[in-house]
Amino acid sequence: MRAMQVSSFNNAPKIGIVPEPAPKKGEVLLQISACGLNFADLLMAQGTYQDTPTPPFTLGMEVCGTVLAHGAGVDSPAIGTRVAVFGGAGGMAEKGVFPAALCQPVPDEMPAEVAAGFMVAYGTSHLALTRRANLQTGETLLVLGAAGGVGLTAVEIGKAMGATVIAVARGADKLAIAKAAGADHLIDSTTEDIKSVVKSLGGADVVYDPVGGDAFKAALGACNREARILVIGFASGDVPPVPANIILVKNISVIGFYWGGYLHFNPGALRESLAELMNWHADGRLKPHISHVLPLDQAADALELMRSRKSTGKVVVKP
Template sequence: MRAFQVTDFNAPPNLARVELPTPKTGEVLLEIAACGLNFADLLMADGTYQDTPAPPFTLGMEVCGTVIAHGPDVTAPAIGTRVAVFGGQGGMADKGVFPAALCRPVPDQMPAETAAGFMVAYGTSHLALTRRAQLKAGETLLVLGAAGGVGLTAVEIGKAMGATVIAVARGADKLAVARAAGADHLIDSHTEDVKAAVKALGGADVVYDPVGGALFKAALGACNREARIIVIGFASGDIPQIPANIVLVKNITVIGFYWGGYLGFNRKALTDSLAELMAWYAAGRLKPHISHVIPLENAADALALMRTRQSTGKVVITP
């Protein structure tokens, strides 16, 4: 079968022919229909992600597919069930083995491309805003990188929770995507002073930051007293140093959030969150945005779209 693999961190990933994997105890074999890409895939390709395996490995953290074989002692999900799963790797391939316990049945009305890019982006924003930041209706939520894979879901979920949402993105096209997701106010990070613009809108009570760098500093300066800043990631490549004096004087809380980490210490928090999100989707409250669906043979182009910030929402690979 085909698999898009990292064989050396000093060389670009490549599409290779590999042996069909055999599911082990606790695993299922999936016929993969779609694989959602995440910024973490870029970091894994470079060997800089916190959970990067040793080469060779297949990229692709989350997939939608159909169960076609069980490992020993596995009886569910049943053969033929369409599922979504966050496996951490192995998704950019024709087939893959994944833990049976992590597979979630996909609603009939949810397309494979949507299901493949749903879990990480929506799960990250939902759990970060509900459990960690405890966003309340009426508060002002500032979303940085608001047209990206997780940022756009934060705009949508924040609005669904009753917040006033300020979206920060680069360029009119990306801001238009954030507006369509429900943003109340738009700030162009390329042409505007983000700190001044947010303060003119009354400041931020909660900041959702998957970007880091200069935008983190600008957002910190625009925080209201007792604001919460959620650190999601560092898409800018710049991990900011936090000035503790500002945090102290304004009673600001800086919150770290790593969605995948909950698999190791509180899996129920993830499953409860995803169950609520699936219900929201079924009720028509969520409208996932996919900017590109790209065949597996062009997987390198898909990564390039993300690396050069040309995508909005999700990029999805289809074998």
């Protein structure tokens, strides 16, 4: 079968022919319909992600597919069931094996490309804003990278939770997408000063930051007292130092959040969060934005769209 393989961290990933996998104990074999890409896939290809497998391995952290076979000890989900699953790797391929316990049945009305790009982006924002930041109705949420895969879902979920949302993105086109997702105020990071604009709007109570670098520093300067800053990632490539004196004086909390970590220490929290999000989607409260759907043969182009920041929302690969 075809798969997007990382053979070593010194070579670019490429499509190769690999043996079809067989499900082991506790696993299911899926016919993969779609694979949602994440910024972490870029890091994994370079060997810099915290949960990178040993090469060779297949990229692709989250998928939607149909159950073809069970491994030992597995009797559900039933063969023929359409499921979504976060497997950490193995998704950019025609078939893949994944833990049965992590498979979430997908409603018939949810397209495969939506289901494949739903879990990480929406799950990250939902659990971060509810469990970690305890975002309250009437608070002001500042979202950095607001047109990206996770940033756009933070805008949408924050608005659904009753917050006033300030979206930061690069350029008018990306800001228009954030506005369509519910943002109340827009900041173009290429032409405007984040700190001064946010302060003029009354400051931020919660900051959602998948960017890092200078954007983190600007957001910190615009925080209200007792604000909470969610550290989601470092798309800028710059991990910023945290000035403890400012944190102390303004009683600010800096909160780390890694969605995948819950798979190891509290998978129940992920299941509860995803179940609620599925209900929100069924009720029409969430409208996932997918900017590009590409075939597996163009997986390298899909990765480049994210690397060059030419995508908005999610990028999906379909075998």
